[in-house]
Amino acid sequence: MTEYHADLILTGELLIDGLGAPPVSPGMVAIAGRQILYAGSASAAPPLSGARRIDLGKACLLPGLIDMHVHPTYYWEEPDAATYTYEPEGSLVYSPVLIALLAAGNLREALMAGVTTARDTGAIDSIMFDVKRAVEKRWIPGPRLYVAGRLIVPTGGHVHYLPGLANQADGPYGFRRAVREEIRAGADFIKIANNGADLTQEELNAAVEEAHRLGKKVACHTSKPPSQRMAIEAGVDTFEHGTPTPEEIDLAVEKGITWTPTLNISQEYLRWCESRWKAAEEGPIGGDRRREIERAKWRREWEETSAYLERKRTSMEYALRAGLRLAVGTDSWMGQVRFSAIADELRWLVEYGCSPLQAIQAATAWPAQAMGWSEIGTLEPGKLADVIAVEGDPLRDIRAMEKVVLVVQEGEVVKSPSH
Ligand SMILES: [Zn+2]
Structure with a gap:
């Protein structure tokens, strides 16, 4: 069997390739230069030599x-x-x-x-x-x-x-x-x-x-x-x-x-409006015309943003079905x-x-x-080696995506557990 030379081998408990397939376990990504040489199940990998290895333990490997x-x-x-x-x-x-x-x-x-x-x-x-x-x-x-x-x-x-x-x-x-x-x-x-x-x-x-x-x-x-x-x-x-x-x-x-629905920024804006209107409400009552105007302004913005987010939810439900x-x-x-x-x-x-x-x-x-960025977006041989690892299983709890422990950009380790 041919032995392939890799510069970097990453292993982790799970691997999600970005294509929508269920995760494989244990996962492996082998990188040669700037590109992915192999990505998939660690047990099905071809013989590999000469590599720096980073074992990410229980982490999940994903495309950048x-x-x-x-x-x-x-x-x-x-x-x-x-x-x-x-x-x-x-x-x-x-x-x-x-x-x-x-x-x-x-x-x-x-x-x-x-x-x-x-x-x-x-x-x-x-x-x-x-x-x-x-x-x-x-x-x-x-x-x-x-x-x-x-x-x-x-x-x-x-x-x-x-x-x-x-x-x-x-x-x-x-x-x-x-x-x-x-x-x-x-x-x-x-x-x-x-x-x-x-x-x-x-x-x-x-x-x-x-x-x-x-x-x-x-x-x-x-x-x-x-x-x-x-x-x-x-x-x-x-x-x-x-x-x-x-x-x-x-x-x-x-x-x-x-x-691109941009949900988070609207949620953040909603929170901002609420904090402004509450802050104005806590001010001196009566006599302070400016505070009253402030309160009314942010209350109205909050109501409009809430209604917008409700319509967005309806759009999202249909978009996912369609x-x-x-x-x-x-x-x-x-x-x-x-x-x-x-x-x-x-x-x-x-x-x-x-x-x-x-x-x-x-x-x-x-x-x-x-x-049309054909070189990125998935973990597949020939793609640019943009790879991340997160702690835990993001399919069980998406909040695992907050815990990024490794970032590899075009084959170069820019963040790793030892950093
Ligand atoms: Zn913008």
């Missing part, structure tokens, strides 16, 4: 996780975006250097939480292209990055008032031009934002067609109806947030479109939410009806398929 919706450069301290603006003199509150350093810290945290690939869904000017370069050069630790650049919005659309964040366009050719501008700047994919019907179907169709013509995938922010229907009709690759209806879900399934592909996206933009919230998003997916295996697929194989 993919976070499909991140903003490591967002420095909102509060959800009203007050810090995210120009100072009176016209300069950013934080310099681009400081924002890049914030991103570096966030990305390191995500990598240690098992995120080996992340999709940046919008940032100021060209900061993220440089951050991506720094990760590629191994100057800073972080997930492999796919970067959108600025959000493309119609004039006066989503976040147009936040400096450097939006590329505002109008008309089908204006949108084509904006797509070309972001690609020229270095975009790996295109991010369009539509709240309700800020832009026309014609504009959205043109943008999607132009991006696809140039070989780029499209993600679309769709927080309110009819933006989901518009995005699905235009044929985007992923639609973000929102509460799709059964008809929209059926059409998305038919077109092979993936949904077989809609889901993708994990944390979208952690508030200062008090940890950037490495991927385990929280997985937990919410399970809470909203996914099986733990489906939740794991939504963080591995499904996003890779949605984006």
